Amino acid sequence: MPGVLPFSMVAGIAAVQAGFTPVQSIAFSLIGYAGSAQLIASQMVAAQAPVVLIVLSSLVVNLRFAVYSASMLPLFGGVPLSRRWPLAYGLTDQAYAVTVGRPAAEPHPVAYYAGAAALMWLSWQGGTAVGALLGAKVPASWPLDFAVPLSFVALLFPVLHTRPQVTAAVVSALVAVVANGLPFRLNLILGAACGVAAGLLAQRSQAGRA
Amino acid sequence: MKIWLVIVGVGLVSLLLRSSFLVILRGRHLPERVTSSLGLVPAAVLAARASDPEGPAGQARATSAP
Numbered sequence: 205m206p207g208v209l210p211f212s213m214v215a216g217i218a219a220v221q222a223g224f225t226p227v228q229s230i231a232f233s234l235i236g237y238a239g240s241a242q243l244i245a246s247q248m249v250a251a252q253a254p255v256v257l258i259v260l261s262s263l264v265v266n267l268r269f270a271v272y273s274a275s276m277l278p279l280f281g282g283v284p285l286s287r288r289w290p291l292a293y294g295l296t297d298q299a300y301a302v303t304v305g306r307p308a309a310e311p312h313p314v315a316y317y318a319g320a321a322a323l324m325w326l327s328w329q330g331g332t333a334v335g336a337l338l339g340a341k342v343p344a345s346w347p348l349d350f351a352v353p354l355s356f357v358a359l360l361f362p363v364l365h366t367r368p369q370v371t372a373a374v375v376s377a378l379v380a381v382v383a384n385g386l387p388f389r390l391n392l393i394l395g396a397a398c399g400v401a402a403g404l405l406a407q408r409s410q411a412g413r414a
Numbered sequence: 415m416k417i418w419l420v421i422v423g424v425g426l427v428s429l430l431l432r433s434s435f436l437v438i439l440r441g442r443h444l445p446e447r448v449t450s451s452l453g454l455v456p457a458a459v460l461a462a463r464a465s466d467p468e469g470p471a472g473q474a475r476a477t478s479a480p
Contacts (some may be wrong), residue, residue, distance in 0.1 A: 304456050407450065
């Protein structure tokens with residue numbers, strides 16, 4: 205979670221530098237609450253892209269949330285609808301990865317997820333508020349950007365338990381790098397799709413041998 | 415005005431995607447083939463994000479820095 209702070213500060217700074225007021229930057233973080241989408245939307249606002257295109261880009265970048273949502277479904281079996289909305293709002297890469305990588309014997313997985321999501325929310329909102337208030341005062345030479353990939357590397361390793369998962373990760377990373385030229389960060393979606401396909405093939409191959 | 419539209423639009427899209435399965439498909443069981451492929455999603459998505467050569471933070475700061 206501490207790795208999120210520089211990432212969230214970057215999101216706050218980027219929004220203010222793109223033309224958001226500090227209040228709008230903080231509101232964006234509260235309402236949107238999606239790191240990559242916030243950063244990409246800030247870029248596009250700065251480039252004066254149309255609103256429809258900005259929202260469509262955030263749709264593509266956030267598609268993974270739908271997959272996370274499906275993956276978390278078995279966990280939420282007995283949770284009433286009124287509690288599902290706030291729990292869904294807190295669904296992030298970090299909260300998801302921490303929950304998926306939780307100890308197998310954890311007796312209260314929903315509470316475990318809620319705790320991770322709440323901690324993540326506080327870290328994210330605090331960081332973006334600091335970034336929004338500091339805004340242009342932060343020199344571009346400050347090495348805050350490194351926190352973004354590092355935070356994902358730290359989240360990745362705890363979810364690699366099986367050979368198909370490792371296969372999915374390796375193929376996904378390779379495709380995301382090779383397809384880097386695609387617009388709207390489609391390289392991430394394509395990489396993840398190819399990674400899942402490769403992982404499924406590895407699963408089949410394992411099952412065939414057994 | 416445009417910035418507020420972006421804030422609301424991105425917020426709506428994010429919430430709908432996050433709640434899509436948790437709220438819409440609540441109580442339904444997914445086929446085993448789907449659940450087994452879902453087990454691969456975190457590894458695939460996080461690896462793509464970690465390896466993104468032009469991470470969005472770098473781009474955002476580079477394009478908007480004074």
